[in-house]
Amino acid sequence: MVTARDIFSGFSVDDIDAARDFYRATLGLDVTDGPMGNLDIALPSGAHVFVYPKPNHEPASFTILNLVVDDIDAAVDELNGKGVVTKIYDDDAFPTDAKGIARGKSVGQGPDIAWFRDPAGNVMSVLQD
Template structure:
């Protein structure tokens, strides 16, 4: 029934104006806005909906992963733009990059507290 539906994902934020500034200026994404909601334009993928929610509670999981070719360079640039990487365990280096089993990954939060990541890919 939904086989041909072009599904997309979304998540909430508590302040749409602050979110728009973060996603456009800090992360450098193309962001559209319609009906008070944001549409994140991700390269090669569907639009991601970001919607305001007055009683927003950040997700307890990663809502958006950004594959990058050079995680160290990307982590440094994001840090220069004001992003703070989360430190979850001892397998992360000083940049916040997890170097345990699996791919290299570093987590950070948007202004609403949603967890995002950059992942070597």
């Protein structure tokens, strides 16, 4: 077995300056510049995420970060007010409302959740459990 001293996640972006602004100003996260042109995002749990520039970046089609909130409607309104689009899926099998929120709690199928993309196209979510 590998004995890890620490574990962290990372993902790529195509524009580190746009990512810095988005994660810091739009999402309000603690973002610092790393020594290799990367970003370090400190999460509320104390964990860190490594964000690095990649010239041939391809956006993650899966959810890379899930932001847990107390009030999903307020969070979505705030994101939308900052220009973030939360209505990115239109699927009859997993419907979302006009705000882009899948109301899972109301039908007994998980949390209420809305997905959106960062400036590099990576998928993220905001959810209320």
